[in-house]
Each structure stands twice: as structure tokens, then as C-alpha cells.
Amino acid sequence: MASNFESFIQRGCDFIHNFACSACEEDGLNTEAQHFCNQCTKYYCDNCVPVHNKLYKRHTVLDRKDVKKWAAAPGMVDVLERCERHPGEALKLVCGDHDQLCCHVCVAVDHRQCSSIQHIPDVARGIRKDPGFRQLPQQVAVLRKQIEDMKNDRKKTSSSLRKTRTAIVDEIKAIRKKINDILDKMEKTTVQELDRLVAHQEQSIKKDMESCTQMHDELKNIIDDIQSKDSSGEPPLYIGFRKCEEKIKHANEILQNMSNVVKYNITFRKHNGIEGNLSSMETFGELNESTVFDKQQLISLFPRDHVFGTKGYKEYNVKMSSDKDKCDIEGICELPGGEFVITDFTNMKVKLLDQEYRVVEHCDVPEYPFDVCHVGGNEVAVCVNNNKKKRHELHFINITKGKLVTTRKLSFTHECKSAAHHGNNLYISSHTALYVYTMTGQLVKKLYEDKSGDYTVRRIAISNEGKTIYITNYSNDQLITLDNLGNKLATFTDPDLLRPYGVHATTAGHVFVCCFISNTVMQVDKDGKTKLATLAREQDGVYRPKDLFFSSRSSSLVVGGEKDTLLVLNRR
Template sequence: MAIALDKTDHFEDLLTCTICLEVFTGPKYLPCLHTFCKTCINTYILSTVGKEKTKTTFKCPICRQNVLMGESTGNPETWAEKLPGNHFVASLMDRQAIRRSEKICDSCKANNKSKKALSWCIVCEEAFCESCEQCHKTFKMSAKHPLLSLKDIASNRETTIASSLIYCVEHSGEVIKAYCVDHSKPLCTLCATLSHRKCEDVITIEKAASGIKKSPKTMELSSELKETSKQLSDLIKNRKNHLTDFEKEAEAILIKVSIIKDNISKHLNKIETQIKGEIIKSKKEEVLKLSEESSDIENLKNKIDNWIALFDTCLQHGSEQQCLLEIDKINENKVKFGDACIKGISEIKNISMLLKANDIAENFEKRVEVIGVVELVKTHPSCPKLSFGKTVDFHTGKIKVIKVIELTGYSVFVSGLFMKNEFIFTHSHLYKVLKYNHNGSCLAELTLPKKPCDIAQMTDTMAAVSTEGYTLFIVDIQKMTHCRKIDNTYPVHGFCHVNGEFILAYNSTLTWINASTGVKNEQVTTNGDTYFVYGNNRHDYICADGTSVVSRMLNNRKAFIYTKDKPSSSRGIDIDYDGNVYLCEYSTGHIHQLTTDGKLVKIILADSIGIKQPWGIRFKKDSNQFFVTCYQTGKVVVCEIV
């Protein structure tokens, strides 16, 4: 647990654990960058995993973001140990400790002596008195170690962090010494030797960090974060104002009702009786409907329970022939039962009751007969969107080509992903998964036993690849190795990964299978030409629904139906971060841009970006950057909307 510390510094909040509210001990940070004491986060993980019964993830205590530990990280008891240490916070803590107490020479202390320290070695992380400092400078191994004056550190004149060594997250105890520009990743000696020896642009960490504080990249990120913080502050202010306005509206309605009631006091009993009757009648009707809904659902459950009882009894006491007949009876009724369930659930709606006063009631002198009309309002909830970073108008139609990557071939299935600062492509003719850096240079290749068709990201380092036929291959993109395969029994071309499931698209079927076992969870039939699918979750997906129709399904209902002028071949589908939908038509050479509710914005001519037959399209997460693949030539064009 953390230990108490006097709050005298302006960055004190950075050194305080939000779980125990004390200064960190053994600070560990999560992917969302929230930091906690090692002991605190360990206790939290064990408590959370025990309650939620998860084996691979836990949620950040602050922002509730899922932290994926993976299946190979051992028991939850070891997860806190495997989290990366926050060396920046640790260095600030070292500096605090030096500033707030008189430091004793560590070398003298080892010899049972007590002498005031004057300097601090940021490599050895030890304090030295004057004589020990001279000795430290004479040894060949430590002669070039940077030494800081403790007096300067205590007075804030020394800006260098007291413990400036940064250690590798992957290799414990190894110091970061290099930086891979191709992967935007700091490296220790082992990283550089084992994983990045083929990278073209590896430089020293000092060179990579030189001038970083004042670089355009830093200034842009700082501005972007501050702008996003401002947007969130504005949104919070907006919601608070809305809450205040809503409360005022509610109070105003109450006052208005009271005034109207006072103005029509002579007829109050009659009108009150009238409005009560209306309310009671509406309430009775709607309560009856809601009761009928509940009864219908209970009847469905009773039917299932009856089937279970009959089936279990038959299994225990019936003959083999009786079991066969019961199975046939149940299977015969399953489809109707499923349709009844879907129909019943889709018709469920929440009902609210509002009072809408009419203007006659406010002028009682003109003989008021009714106080108002009670309306039942049925609505679907909606939430405002927040754009992170630069605001881009995706409807301008202005597209800038950034890079062209030549993947040669003819009539070739090329799909791909943005993963960090790399491009991952599948190439059907080469039977390969290809990894390219941001400059368009090939970094690695992985050969598959079957022709790849599509690829879907699962985690930061893992992806799944569909191949001709049925097999899905799980690939470690970082190491470019096979991890495992799923011998799926359902045909697949394009597919996507959502919440532990794969949605498989093929011709006129969509099939949901478990991403670990390959077991089918659900299957639906489309009107054909369904070769790719985009999914937000299990009940929100977009796909071709015939040769000239694209549909978005939401909770088993069509949220929109987009119909093209004439039949064409729809293939790649993706969505930008503003919610606009993009459809590739390889037969016409068009890319259709739709609004989130399926209205056509514009048709982008693929020729304008150098593509003959657009096959696949993929947007980079939270970015205006995307790439389009060409069925005719195999090349990939990386673009951005400006």
C-alpha cells in the first residue's frame, strides 16, 4: 500500500494512488495510463475477477476500460506483477524524497559511516559525498555517469529527473537504449536484437527524444488533448445546463398547472374528474397491454419449461422411440417458437405519460371544457457524439492520396488492417499475410496453407484470417506466427470480430460463431451478395442484402435500407469515426458514402484515387485516414479525407 506524504508539490496528484489515497509504492500503470500501487491494483484485480468470473480481463477502477491480460498470463494473482511499472512516477517520487530530507552518502552508509551526500548518480541511483563522488569518477565503469547536485535538485534548479533510466516493459531489468521509428517503439538491447533487427530505422533513444518537448508532434498532441478536454468540459457543461433547464421546465409546468387550476376553480371538480378518467382509462389500457406482454413472455417460458420437463422425463423413463418422437416434436416447433420470441421481444416498448396543456385552459374566461391532453410518448434514447482530436468534415469529398503500395496480382482478394503504425494485408494469390511499415516497406511475411480472403483484428497484437473454404487462422501480428486455427464448419469470405464472436459472411448467409471454439451461436439468411460484413456488436451490423441493396440491422430490425440505382457487386464495408458508411463496388468502380442512417452523401469514383475495381476499404481508428484495395491490380492506395 502507499505511504503518506506531505502535500507540498504542484504535481502531488500524480504521485497519489486513487485507491488508497496515499503516495505510490511500486507504481504500476494500465493501458489507459491510470497508475496504482502494485498492492492496491492486485487487491482490486482479485476482487473484480472473483465477482465477474473473468479469466482474461479486468476493468480499470477509474475509467472502466477493459484491460486484456490474455490467456497465457497465468492466474490473476500474477497480473499485477506483469503490469508495466511507471518509471516516470517512480522518478518523481525519488526526486521528492531527495528534496524533502537530508541525504546520507550511500557508499559511506555501506561501511557503517554517516556522511552528508552532495550528489546523485542517475545511473547507479545512489547518493555520494564529496570523497565518494571523486572515487566514483575514477572508475572506468562509472566515470561517465551523469551526476546531479542534490542542492540543485532540492531547489528545483536541476530539471533532469533524478532517476532518468527507463526500463523495458517486455524484458525486466533491461534499460531502454534505442528507438524503432518504423514501429514507434522504445527498445532495450534484447528488443533490438530479437524483434527489430530487420527494421530499417532504429536510432538511439537520445536521438529520438532530442527536442521532443518542443517538437510539432508534441505540440500537436498537447493541443489535441487540451481540445478534447475542452470538448468534454463543454459537453459536461451542456448536460448540466440541460439538467437545470429540465428541472426549471418541470417546475414551470407545476406552477402553470397550479395557475390554471386556480383560474378554473369553479369547474375544478368536473375537469379534475374528466382528466382523472382519461388518465385512468389510458393507464388501464396500457397496463393491460403491458400485462399481456408479460403474460406472453411467461407463456413462452412455460412452453420451454414444459418441453424441458417432458424431454427430461422422456430421457429418464421413456423408450428410445419415444425420445425420438419427442425430439422431432420439439424440433418441429422450435422455429415457430423462435419467431414468436423475436416478434414478442421486438414489440416491447417503454411507455411514458405526459401532460400537454392546451391554450384554452390558460384563459378560463372563455369557458374551458378540458385542462389538456395526456399523451403517451414512445421514444428511443440517443446520445451525442464526441470527436477526438481534429474535426474533419467527411462530406467534403476532398480526398488526398498519401501512399500507394503495389501488391501485384490480378483478380486478387486483398484485405487489410491498420494496426498501430503498420499495415497488415492478406494476399490471396501469394497465400500470405504481409506486414508493411508506415513508409510502405515490407517488414515481414507469413505463408498460409490456404488462400486468405479477409482479416479482422482481435487484440493489439492478434488478428484472425479467413481462408477459402472454412478455416480461420489466428495470427500473432507482432511476431508474424500462427497461433492456432479454427476448423469452422460454416462457409466464410468476409467477416468481423465483435465481443468474442466472429460474424461470418458468405453469399446469402450470416453466421455467428464463438471466436474461441467455432461453435455456432446464430445464423440468418440474406437476399444474397453478402460477401463482407461490418459489425458494431452482435445486434448491430451492415451487409449487402441483395445485388442492389445494403441493410443495417439493429436489434433484429432494419435500421436502414439503402437501394442502389441498378444491381452491382457490393464488397468492402467500413465506417469512419463520424459514423458515415462506405461501400465498395468493384464492378462499377464506385465507392458509396452514406450517412449513419443510410442516406447517400456522394459516390466517390475509385479512378480518382487510382483504383480500377475497389475491393476492400478500411479506416484507421479515430482517424480520417483509410486505404482502398484494388481487385484488378492488387495495389493498395492509402488516403485521407481533408
């Protein structure tokens, strides 16, 4: 063990160097030496050794591969024994009062009043047998491994960050393309309207010119006829005279009408709002950075019995102009980037919200959408169900470049009203039973069933480690807690727990429930046995809630139900 430790010391630590450049030290610098001259008995760094070699061409200079042959220069203090405060002095003493290694200068300046000053050779006796000393190489090796792991983790995070940048740039370019497409369409429509107006005016001008030509020719012809009848007697001349007067009268009327139009013209006045709106925006959107804590960090920050007191709430409208009915939010989940996906039952839509809870995109679904859960990356799974049509499906929707695209779907023989994802399994509720499926739709088992009511398995949530499952029993006003084998662990009831609907378990182990009839949002302990707090009621804006989701990014609880707005409760 001692030899291993000596070799460890010989290799040196990653954070300090064993030998300092002698030339740099004379200039007050602390530079690691990479070379040693046996004749000069001095150390040199890469910058100083060329000067030495030029002056002393016959000296033998050793580099780092021969470090074992390096000798200590006279008067040189090894870096391990060097006092950091007084580099020219060696550490010879220990101050017991301050538990500090000292050189003679340290003692003279800072430790004159200390009563427990010991000589290091005295304290160091038997150090090789000290358990702490013997374990030191292993401790350092473990720590270095942790440092290396952290370095690799940060390297992966950096790579992920670059991929995120690429994805965001792609989204920005997609926005730019969409704006370009809108501008191209506006330009095309404006030019088409211009062409229509020009064509209309040109048609009017053409008619005027044709009328002028016709009047000109008719007047010329009739006056020529009159003049040719000059020798034919007065009756023909009289008839010509009267007809000519009619022509003149008609021509004057047409000219009068034409003269009312001084000239044909088209003007263009731009919409100032277009440039004004664009110039007022410096970016295509808001960029936010966030730090994601791991589970243990979250637990240390917010213990599992920590009550999330609320400091207030805000409501955000999620109704779209194309929505025909009042919104009915059945499902809520958050994407890794902070966007939210919600299901609107009455309008049969899946809506994408940005971090400010604004609807930025949507997709229609063929039947009524119920619950939605996050399954990984930017993919969610939406329960689509219609009992009359015997349509019980789970639609997988990928959010790519701001668009919601259905990639695949699974069909079931039973109802599909609620879904949760953990590991490689899907947990599907049929309102009275809970089933476990693989991601490809293969049935693993029926985990739990309760036929005492129509909605005994309304919604489900799974703890982060997958060992605990929470079920809202809507029919019997209960919160049921199961283990992952389907065994019932607890049944919770409370006066505020009237028709429990949505349930959510956070990464750190907190459990939230919303109740449809009592219009309440409450927090329950991780064991599902005790109410920790009723966080919000009807007077706080809770109305017929159906689902809720806690965002660790914003420390907010998002609640949706039978109204056009999402209720966002902010943590105190």
C-alpha cells in the first residue's frame, strides 16, 4: 500500500505541479517545469529551456519521461512541501489551534499566540499505518472517477445543447419560411387586386376611346351626307339637319359624362401595421434557459412532505377562433422544452402551448380526446375514444418544428380514457380497470379492476421510480394507491375529495389531485394516506377541474377543466 501511495505522489496531482521552473520563479512566476538540467541542477519550463540550451549546449537536459532521474536542486523546496503563502519556505510545523500546516514565516507572522505548534516529523511518525493515509489513494481514485464522469456528463450535455440549438434554428427557419409564405401570399393577392383594378380602368378607357371613334365617324358621315345633298332640295337638307342635331346632342352628353372623369388613376397606401409590428419585434420568439435538477436534487430542495403553498394564480385563455364550443380540457402534459400539450374534448383538438400558455399550433383528432401523457422526447400519447363507434385508440403525436404530427396509433378492445408511461410500458385505464401494455401495444396484464362503479379508475399517475400507482376513484370519492403489482396500499377519502378526477405525481414524489364536484385542488402525501393541504378552491378560479400538471421548470401547478382558461397556481 505504501509503495502504491508513493507512486501516486510521484505521479503528482492534476491540480498542482511537482516542480516549478527555476527561471520563472526568479521572476515571481509559478510555472510547471518540463525539463531538468543535471549540471545546473535547475528546472525549466518549455519557454525557458530553449534559452538554457542555447547558452549551455553541452549540458544534459532531461525531460518528463526521465523525471525519476531528476534531482532536487540545492535549496530547492519540493512543491509538495512548499508553503503556498511563502513559496521559498518549506512546511516544517503544524498549528494544532488552527489545524494548519506552517512554515517558520507562517508561525512568526500568524501563529505567535498559538499554544499547539508541533514539528512535522514528530506528528508524521507512523503515518504509513494511519487508516486515513492508507485509504487516500482509493479516495482520490474515486474522486477522480467522479470528476471524469462529471466531465463526460457535461460533454454529453454540451452535445445535447448543440443539438437543441440546431433544432431551435430549424424552428426559427420554419417560422421565417412561414412568414415568407405569408408575405408572398400577401404580395400575390395585392398584385392580383392591382391587376384587377388596372384591367377595370383600362376597359373603361377602351370603351371611352371606342365611343369617341364612333361619334367622330358618325358626325363626319352625317355632315358629308348633308353636304352631298346640297343640290337635292330643302327636304333632304332639313332631315339631315335634324339628325345631325340629335347626333351633336348625343355626342355632347357622352363628352360631358366622359369629362366628369378627369383622369383614371390608382393609388396605393401601405398598411403601417405590417412594418410597425415587425419592427417592434427584435426576435422570432422568447428564448429561456433552464436548469433541470435530478430527482435527488429535487427531493433535497423540496422534501416529499413539503406543502406547496401558493402565492397567487393567473388564468390563460386557450380558446381558438376556430373553436365552435367552450373548451373542455381533459389532459395536460409538459414537453422537455417547457411547452405544454393539452387536449380539448368538446372541440376535438390537441393544442400546443408555448411557455407563456399561448396556443401556437393544434391538430384535429377524429374522435373525442381524453388524457395525454409524455412518452419521451417531443412525443406524447393521446387517448382517443368513442364508445358508440367502438373506437378505443392511443394516438402518438410528435411535435416537430412547431407542428403536431400523428406518427402511429394503437387500438384496444376496451375503452381508452387515461394513459401513463413508465419505462417501456404503457398504463391504460378503461374507467373500471387498469391495463399494462408494451410500447408496441402488446398486453402484459390487467393490473387492477374495480366494478363497484362506472368510473372507479378515472385517471392514473405513476411515481418516478415506478413502484407506486395512484388512481382516482371518481364513483366512490376515493384516491387509491397501488404498488406496481396491483396490490392496494391505501384508500384515501376527505370532505374536499368529491369526484376526484385528475391526479399527478411529480418527479420529486409529490402528489396532487383535482376534484370535479368540490372544485378543489389538493396535495396528498406520497403514501396516499394523508391530505397535506387544499391548495385552491372555486373562489380561486377552480371550476370543474379535470386534469393538472406540476411544472418543476416554473414551480407552477397548471389546472384545466370545463372552461376556456387554464388556471396556473404559482408556488409561494
